[in-house]
Amino acid sequence: MLRFQDISKAYQKGKVKAVDGLDLAVKPGEIFGFLGPNGAGKTTSIKMVVGLLRQDEGKITVNGHDTHSEPLRAKESIGFVPDNPDLYDKLTGMEYINFIADVYKVSSFERRQRLERLVNMFEISGAMGDLIGSFSHGMKQKLALTAALIHEPPLLILDEPMVGLDPRSAHLFKELMNEHCRQGRTVFFSTHILDVAERLCHRVGIIKKGKLIACGTLDELRHQVGQKGSLESVFLEVTEQ
Template identity: 50%
Template sequence: MIEIKNVSKNFPGKNKAINELNLTIPDGKIVGFLGPNGAGKSTTIKMMTGILPIDKGSITLNGYNIEKNALEAKKIFGYVPDQPDMFLRLKGIEYLNFIGDIFEIPKEIRQERIETLTKQFNIYNALDDYIQTYSHGMRQKIIVTGVLIHDPDIWILDEPLTGLDPKSAYMLKEMMREHADKGNTVFFSSHGLEVVEQLCDEVAIINKGELIFHGNKQEIREQFQSDQSLEELFLELTSDE
C-alpha cells in the first residue's frame, strides 16, 4: 500500500506543482495515474520514490516513510522512470547484475530470472551489448527487467509501455495483472487512456497539482452521471475552460 498524505511541492519561480495531495493506492489493485502534461504526475512519482524531496506532508510505502525510512522503503518497490536513458555505458548484463548486487539476489535465482525475462522481452541476445547501442524500446525493456528481477512488492511505473512493441507491452500488462492479483501494489502513469480503461481497477486523475478524482471506472461514471468513455470524461475533467 502507498499512502500519500497532505503532500505539497513547490519549484522556485513556478506555481505550486503539487497542492495538498491525498491518495491511497491499495494492495491487490492496479491504479492508473492520469493527467495532462505538466499536471504533476512525474513530480508525484519522483517524491514517492525519494528522487525529489517532499516540501510538506508524508509518503509511506507498506508502512515505511520514504524520507525517514528511505533504505527500507526503497528495498520494497521497483521503479520504471519515464526516460530509460540510464547507465548507458554498461552492457545489458552488467546493468542487471548491478541491480542484482544492490538487492542481494542470490546468483542462481538472479540468473534464472534474467534469462527468463530477457527471453520474454526478446533482448537476451543483446545482453553483451552496451545499453547506449540499444533502441528506446530495448532500453525500456532492460529497465523493466531490472525492476522485475528483484520481485518487489510495489511497482511504480512512469509511462512503462512507451516504446514497447505490442508483444512486450501485452506481456508487461499480463505481469502487472498477475502481480496485483497476488495482493501486491501496481501504480502506473500513462497517456494511453484505452490501456488504463482496459487494465486498471482504479483511476486517479490529477490536474494542476490537485487530485480531482480517485475511484473505479464505475464510480467516475456514477459521479458524473455519464456513459462517456474514460477518454471523454478525462478530457472534460481536465479542460481549462
C-alpha cells in the same frame, strides 16, 4: 501499499505548485492508473515516492515505511521504471542487471531464475551481452523493467511505460503488470493512454494542476461526473471543469 498524505511540492521558491495537497491510497494487489494532462504533477508525484525529489509538505509511505524517515526500507519495496530510461550506455545489459541485483541483495539462485524468465519473455536474451548504448528505446525500457523486477518488489512504479513501445512490447508490459498484480503485488503507473488505463486498472486517479480531482473505479468516476461513456469522456469532462 502506497499512501500519499497531503503531499505538496512547489518549484521556484513556492511560486509554482507542482503538487498541491495530494491525498491518495493505493491498496495491495491493485493496478492503479495515475492520469492527468501534461504538467499536471504525475511525474513529480512519482519522483517523490522513489526519492528523486523531496516533498515540501506531507508524508509518503511505501509498504508501511515513511519515505522521509526510512528511505532505504521504502526503496527496498519499490521497483521503478522512469519515463525515459536513461541507463548506463557503457555497461552491458548483464552488468547492469547484476549491479541492480547486487544492490537489492538478490541471491545468485533467485536472480538466475528470474532473469531467465524475464529475458526470454522480453526477447532480449541476445542483447544482454551488448552495451546498453547500442539498445533501442524499447529494449532499454524492457531492460529497465527487468531491473525493476529482479528483486520482485511489492510495489512496481512505472512512469509512462507505454511511450515508444511497439505493440508487442506494449502487450508484454500489460501482461507483466497483470501477472505482478496476480501475485498480490501492486502496480502504480502514470499514462496518457486512456484505453490502456481503462482495460488494465482496478482504479484510476486523475490529477490536474497538482490536485487530485477524481479517484476511483471507472464506474465510480462515471457516477461522479454523471457520464456513462468511456474513461476518455470521463477524463475530458473532469479535466475541462
